[in-house]
Amino acid sequence: MIAHKASQTRGAAMPLPTVPSRFCYALLFNLSVEQEYVASLSTNSPLPPPSIVIELYFSGEGKEVAELEGNGNSDRVKASGVAYKIEFDGENYGDAYAELVKAGGLRSIPIEYYTATMMSFARKGITSRNIPIKSALIDSSSSRLQNGSDVYISRIIRDSLEEKERASISQAHRRLREEFMKDDGLELINAKITAAAKISKKSVSISVDLSSQTAWESSLMTYIDNIPFHYIGKGEQCIIKTKLALSTKKNTEATVLLIEEPENHLSHTRLNQLIRDLSADNGHKQVIISTHSSFVANKLGLENLVLLRQSKAVRISNLKANDFFKKLAGYDTLRLVLAAKAILVEGDSDELIVQRAYMDAHDGRLPIEDEIDVISVGTSFLRFLELAKELKVPVAVVTDNDGAPDALRRKYADYQDVDHITICYDEVVDGGDLVIGNKPFNYNTLEPKLLKENDRTTLGTLFGIAPKTDDDLHIHMRANKTECALAIFSAREKIKYPSYVTRATLI
Numbered sequence: 001m002i003a004h005k006a007s008q009t010r011g012a013a014m015p016l017p018t019v020p021s022r023f024c025y026a027l028l029f030n031l032s033v034e035q036e037y038v039a040s041l042s043t044n045s046p047l048p049p050p051s052i053v054i055e056l057y058f059s060g061e062g063k064e065v066a067e068l069e070g071n072g073n074s075d076r077v078k079a080s081g082v083a084y085k086i087e088f089d090g091e092n093y094g095d096a097y098a099e100l101v102k103a104g105g106l107r108s109i110p111i112e113y114y115t116a117t118m119m120s121f122a123r124k125g126i127t128s129r130n131i132p133i134k135s136a137l138i139d140s141s142s143s144r145l146q147n148g149s150d151v152y153i154s155r156i157i158r159d160s161l162e163e164k165e166r167a168s169i170s171q172a173h174r175r176l177r178e179e180f181m182k183d184d185g186l187e188l189i190n191a192k193i194t195a196a197a198k199i200s201k202k203s204v205s206i207s208v209d210l211s212s213q214t215a216w217e218s219s220l221m222t223y224i225d226n227i228p229f230h231y232i233g234k235g236e237q238c239i240i241k242t243k244l245a246l247s248t249k250k251n252t253e254a255t256v257l258l259i260e261e262p263e264n265h266l267s268h269t270r271l272n273q274l275i276r277d278l279s280a281d282n283g284h285k286q287v288i289i290s291t292h293s294s295f296v297a298n299k300l301g302l303e304n305l306v307l308l309r310q311s312k313a314v315r316i317s318n319l320k321a322n323d324f325f326k327k328l329a330g331y332d333t334l335r336l337v338l339a340a341k342a343i344l345v346e347g348d349s350d351e352l353i354v355q356r357a358y359m360d361a362h363d364g365r366l367p368i369e370d371e372i373d374v375i376s377v378g379t380s381f382l383r384f385l386e387l388a389k390e391l392k393v394p395v396a397v398v399t400d401n402d403g404a405p406d407a408l409r410r411k412y413a414d415y416q417d418v419d420h421i422t423i424c425y426d427e428v429v430d431g432g433d434l435v436i437g438n439k440p441f442n443y444n445t446l447e448p449k450l451l452k453e454n455d456r457t458t459l460g461t462l463f464g465i466a467p468k469t470d471d472d473l474h475i476h477m478r479a480n481k482t483e484c485a486l487a488i489f490s491a492r493e494k495i496k497y498p499s500y501v502t503r504a505t506l507i
Contacts, residue, residue: 026111028052028086034109041106049097049109051087056133058082064132070122081121082131089115136254138245139261160247181207234265239274246281256286263293275299294334307337309391319386336387340371341394341507344384349485350446351376354398356489357497358505372507385415396422396504400445403429422507424500434471436478446498447477447484453496462487462495 033050040047055073058065058080069080088097093113100110120126161169180186190205222229229237242262246252262278263271275296278287291297297305305316316333336342343358345351351374358367358374367374377384381397388395401408405427409416412423426449434441442448451459451473459477460467463484467473477484488495 026109029109037109038107041101042104046101049088049113051085053087054084056082056084056131058133062132067130068120068122068126068132070120072119072121072123079121082118082126083121084116084118086114086116089113133256134254135256135258136245136250137258137260138242139259160244235267235270238262238264238266239270242274243277246278254285256288259287259289261291261293262289263291263296268295271295272299292334292338297334305333307333307387307391309337309393312391314387314390319383319390333387335373335375336384336393336395337391339373339375339393341373341396342388343367343372343374343396343398343504343507344377344381345374345398346378346400347376347481349481350398352482352485352489353446353450353497354501354504357501360494360497361502361505367505382411385412385421388421389415389418392420394420394507396424396507398424398501398504400442401425401427401429402442403431403444405429422504424504426498426500432471432474434474436475441471441474441478443474446501447481448474449498450488450495451477453498458493458495459484462491462493 029050029052037047037050053074057073058068065080068082069078071078073079073081073083088110090097092115097110097113100106118126118128120130186206193206194204224232224236224240229240242259246257259278262274266274271293272295279300289296289300303317307314307316343354345354354374355367358372359365362370375384381399385395385397387393397412399408405425408423408425415421415423426444430443430448430452432441432443434443451470456467456470456473459473463476463480464487465473465476467476
């Protein structure tokens with residue numbers, strides 16, 4: 001199961017072309033790679049033409065797998081697999097390419113000088129027929145209509161039928177067309193058209209297309225409970241398309257199923273039903289699912305989750321925090337992956353304060369409008385930082401010093417020098433005389449720091465109270481954390497924020 005953040009990478013979801021097509025090859029290259037290559041051609045250190053290498057590693061035993069064994073892979077290790085390459089053909093086009101670069105003006109990858117090859121790790125050329133694993137791609141979100149008939153579902157139904165069944169439908173459709181042409185009303189209409197047309201001495205008439213042997217596919221319409229297929233809900237369409245696609249002969253014989261974002265248009269209950277069916281009916285196959293849905297990730301098991309972000313891939317099962325993430329609903333995990341940047345906070349009240357501080361510093365924009373997600377993680381900062389470090393997600397942590405900034409420095413020592421991670425807390429330790437329930441009040445959390453930056457009157461007015469002392473306000477804010485944070489978030493007036501909060505908003 002693959003969770004990924006969409007980017008400007010072209011061709012990320014495109015299948016490998018089955019027929020050599022240089023146009024397809026050009027669209028597979030990452031846009032930033034192409035731009036870097038083109039820019040280098042005008043320097044003293046031009047980059048070589050970029051290439052694409054896709055390697056598939058096969059496990060298991062058997063003659064088919066053994067024939068693919070060798071060290072012809074990027075790691076030069078003995079394994080069974082296939083390498084698909086799209087690369088510059090220097091042997092045949094080296095001189096022509098040199099002249100092209102010398103002439104200048106190259107603005108894109110010269111794909112006309114490229115070749116595509118597929119080799120086994122045994123360094124032998126192969127075709128798709130030689131690969132022991134057969135795959136099937138299922139994307140239920142696509143919808144193409146032709147005369148009101150969904151082309152995708154028509155193709156699925158056609159592929160599910162035997163030759164005799166297709167012939168039977170074709171004959172029934174032909175008889176229907178013939179009856180239409182014999183209708184008395186149609187003959188009168190054709191006579192009227194001929195008289196009115198006056199464009200030829202020959203007769204002009206309307207009929208049906210008899211030239212296509214497969215006309216029934218485009219003229220017949222699929223009905224679900226007597227409702228045209230394209231009029232039922234999109235979620236129901238996705239489920240039906242997915243299940244029909246899985247039932248076709250080709251996909252039944254496939255050993256690997258590639259399913260593109262099954263969550264499209266589905267409620268949690270229908271999605272749960274679809275996932276249950278996918279898991280139950282295809283237990284003997286390898287199923288690879290791409291998704292943005294935390295629900296899908298959680299239901300299919302976080303131990304199977306691969307997180308993709310900017311050419312980085314991380315398996316949850318390989319992290320030290322593996323057990324922790326397995327216990328989560330998967331929601332916060334994917335939020336971190338899908339955000340351009342993230343600010344991690346302890347609780348709901350901290351989240352509201354940081355959101356408002358960001359808005360005040362960025363012309364009223366919420367962080368999410370700038371692709372920055374503010375995520376409440378409780379006290380589990382280290383687990384999320386491990387994930388952020390591996391995936392290169394820019395992250396700021398906003399945390400209380402709780403009177404022990406030295407302890408925080410030790411806690412986050414492994415992340416202090418990580419460029420894309422910022423740990424934000426107040427270096428100053430404050431104190432006072434307030435005691436609540438025989439315990440000294442903690443003056444080193446966010447609420448007391450807010451009072452320190454502002455004044456009792458300002459905050460009291462926002463909260464609709466008139467505290468006589470600062471400690472009265474401390475007690476009120478401690479007992480009503482979320483309500484006070486919501487009042488600050490919703491207020492027309494701006495307040496001041498601790499410097500460590502402001503620093504986090506500059507991520």
